[in-house]
Amino acid sequence: MTDIIHHEHQRIDRKHTFHSYLVDLGEEIDIQQVMEYQWKIRSSLLLKPPHPKTRYFEIGIREVREKGVSSIDDMEICPVTAKKRPDLRIWGFLIRHGSWIITGKIYTKGTTTEIQWVYADDFHLFAIDHAQDGLTTIMEQAVLRIDEIAQSIKSGYRTYSHTENRQMLRDAFRSMLEQSPGIAINKTAMVRQP
DSSP: OOEEEEEEEEEOSSSEEEEEEEEEEEEEEEOOEEEEETTOSSOOEEOOSSOOEEEEEEEEEEEEEETTEEEEEEEEEEEEEEEEOOOEEETTEEEEOOOEEEEEESOEEOSSEEEEETTHHHHHHHHHHTTTSOHHHHHHHHHHHHHHHHHHHHHTOOOOOHHHHHHHHHHHHHHHHHHSOOOOOOOOOOOOOO
């Protein structure tokens, strides 16, 4: 079962707070990645297997609080590797539970390209659609969405991401243009005589 296992927050300024949530899926899944070009010279490129695997995701949310109302400014999601520090014990007594730390992100940003999880753009759009929802509500919905994606990957019938849907539409349009012969359009219009 997908669950939030760690939460940290840091105040950025008077209105903004950055929240970092660590989400555990319970078991590893394949992380299909996409290479995005910064200047959109070419369309995005889906990377071929083998895909990295992980069971942890970091959800970063920038919250805005104005006049007692909370809204979401931005949300990013990234598959990560994580581990739990050992508990602190003295003479067999538990003094403090070990905290979770993120040991790496499955994400690469170069000068011209960015390699990210294929669903990363879906969560940017999700944050825009749900910007007026409170922090608790959007986190519950984001965790449910991650769980749906993980379950679809485990079942073998993976839900397509926004990036993949866009790519399939482009490919279908290109193939349609290549297959259809030149279409003749009659440029003369019939005019009725008065």
